[in-house]
Amino acid sequence: MVPKMNVSRIAIVGGGIGGLTAALALQHFGYRVSIFEQARELKEIGAGVTITPNAMHALNFLGTGERVASEAGPTEPYWIRHFQTGERLKLRANGADYVERFGADYYQVHRADLHAALVDAILKNDPDCVVLDHCFRSLTQEPDRVVATFTNGKSYSSDILVGCDGCASRVRASVFGDEAVNYTGQVAFRALIPMRDLPTSIEKMPFSMFVGRNRALLHYPLRHRTLMNVISVAREPAWQAEGWAIPATVDEFVKTHSDFHSDALDLIGAVSSATLFKWGLRDREPLQQYTKGRVTMLGDAAHPMTPFLGQGACLAIEDGMVLGRAFAAANSYEEAFHMYENARKDRANGAQLASRQQADELQGVTERGANPGVNAEERGLFRYNPVTVPLITAA
Ligand SMILES: Cc1cc2nc3c(=O)[nH]c(=O)nc-3n(C[C@H](O)[C@H](O)[C@H](O)COP(=O)(O)OP(=O)(O)OC[C@H]3O[C@@H](n4cnc5c(N)ncnc54)[C@H](O)[C@@H]3O)c2cc1C
Structure with missing residues (x-):
């Protein structure tokens, strides 16, 4: 042109x-x-x-x-779950009719x-x-x-x-x-887990978001369900480190979410520290x-x-x-x-x-x-x- x-x-x-x-x-x-x-x-x-x-x-x-x-x-709907009880609060992103309603689809992409x-x-x-x-x-x-x-x-x-x-x-x-x-007062943890390493509880419900008490933990599969994407954002008053890819430990991840439902803790337990990173969100x-x-x-x-x-x-x-x-x-x-x-x-x-x-x-x-x-x-x-x-x- x-x-x-x-x-x-x-x-x-x-x-x-x-x-x-x-x-x-x-x-x-x-x-x-x-x-x-x-x-x-x-x-x-x-x-x-x-x-x-x-x-x-x-x-x-x-x-x-x-x-x-x-x-x-393909992308599937995900459940919003209570962080402690695991109760299903709402089904989200039920995209079956998105093309009809919005003219395009919805994808979870690497x-x-x-x-x-x-x-x-x-x-x-x-x-x-x-x-x-x-x-x-x-x-x-x-x-x-x-x-x-x-x-x-x-x-x-x-x-x-x-x-x-x-x-x-x-x-x-x-x-x-x-x-x-500004530092937003929020720290994000992110990790990728091969699907074969997932606990059965998560295999059964691979798309969900646990919400509550200063944290929100979202997980959904990528690349035709071969990798699980895990992201959790937690409020933390102070943050000094710079960068997107600060290595974090699984112990630290567990500690920040120790009061979460066992399904969420099973998921965190399957993370390898080698793929776990954190960073302070800015705004x-x-x-x-x-x-x-x-x-x-x-x-x-x-x-x-x-x-x-x-x-x-x-x-x-x-x-x-x-x-x-x-x-x-x-x-x-x-x-x-x-x-x-x-x-x-x-x-x-x-x-x-x-x-x-x-x-x-x-x-x-x-x-x-x-x-x-x-x-x-x-x-x-x-x-x-x-x-x-x-x-x-x-x-
Ligand atoms: C935890 C988390 C989850 C998210 N999830 C989603 C999601 O699911 N869906 C969604 O839509 N958004 C999501 N976002 C937001 C999304 O990641 C960003 O909005 C998006 O990456 C912005 O793209 P960008 O190209 O504007 O900036 P960036 O991705 O930050 O890219 C900026 C580029 O500029 C380069 N650069 C920086 N400084 C210089 C310089 N001085 N000279 C030359 N190059 C430079 C960098 O190297 C980089 O390549 C998420 C964000 C976070 C933090």
């Missing part, structure tokens, strides 16, 4: 799910992009991610949905599989699109370009730049000032403006959110799709950024705040105690289609 505008150099900082989707969408509409990623190798962490119909629309449109779905395998599907599609379009080992340091905006500099001493001039560098975004700090990235206040001049923000860099609605990656995918469409529809980059921000800000910032509320419900800190809360589906988030949502031009 021939690009509509004369925007020949687009820089994307960050090769996570958001940056990759934005790149693929822009390529789809004829634009050439360069992704600058700090890592020496493009990869994702070993964990699951739920991709709901709102995001599947974009993956389907961009040609990666089928691969993601076929690698994930992050590495989603990431690889996006990378392969991008590199097929342009083998030189990804520039590794480039850690963004700062940028300057000039009348006709934006110049990014990297910690390796290199720099790159582009017509526009998209900051997709995650929660602790340096692009955001460069453009909007260096405000705090920022909603960004009131995503764009300044020739730079805009996308994904966690724009709207980092806690994982209680399972929507951070889905919203990053939506962002990327809408950004691509805006560049296909607009007559200038200013107009495209306006269309993008207009279509995205209220939705993404709203989900960011809703996710905090949902934490309080699931973790039983409201008067109602442990309860299923109001999930993303019930909040209407699955009804959004980033491929067709109207894009409004500046007045």
Whole structure:
């Protein structure tokens, strides 16, 4: 496709799910992009991610949905269970009629599989699109370009730049000032367990979420039920360590959940310390403006959110799709950024705040105690289609 505008150099900082989707969408509409990623190798962490119909629309449109779905395998509903009694409180994600209701399906995907599907599609379009080992340091905006500099001493001039560098975004700090990235008071444990190592109690009910008293533990199978994904988020007042992959011990995991139902403890008991990691969740206040001049923000860099609605990656995918469409529809980059921000800000910032509320419900800190809360589906988030949502031009 021939690009509509004369925007020949687009820089994307960050090769996570958001940056990759934005790149693929822009390529789809004829634009050439360069992704600058700090890592020496493009990869994702070993964990699951739920991709709901709102995001599947974009993956389907961009040609990666089928691969993601076929690698994930069918998704089944999961039970919300009381953390102590194990009582089944509510059946969730009963997706049998999602295609009929929302026009797309729901998948529980290994992050590495989603990431690889996006990378392969991008590199097929342009083998030189990804520039590794480039850690963004700062940028300057000039009348006709934006110049990014990297910690390796290199720099790159582009017509526009998209900051997709995650929660602790340096692009955001460069453009909007260096405000705090807050520790949310929540620590996440994550592990993968081969299905053959699971206790019978979990084999019988492989999809569930135990909720209550400051914790929420979710488990669901990945890759056609060959791996069990386990993620638990627990309130913990203080946190010092940095990073996504801090090794944790099974003893520590058990201790944090010692009052949980025996099924949950059986599951934790099957974890091997070699695959167990923890990290402190971080959050920022909603960004009131995503764009300044020739730079805009996308994904966690724009709207980092806690994982209680399972929507951070889905919203990053939506962002990327809408950004691509805006560049296909607009007559200038200013107009495209306006269309993008207009279509995205209220939705993404709203989900960011809703996710905090949902934490309080699931973790039983409201008067109602442990309860299923109001999930993303019930909040209407699955009804959004980033491929067709109207894009409004500046007045
Ligand atoms: C426990 C947990 C569970 C979750 N579960 C779900 C779920 O089920 N469903 C869902 O939709 N979402 C989920 N999320 C949210 C989701 O993981 C994030 O919202 C998503 O990964 C954001 O993608 P991103 O591309 O914006 O940012 P990131 O994934 O953080 O990617 C940022 C990229 O930028 C690179 N980068 C960073 N700094 C620089 C720099 N200075 N220079 C160059 N490159 C840089 C990084 O290396 C990385 O590749 C979960 C989050 C957590 C914490």
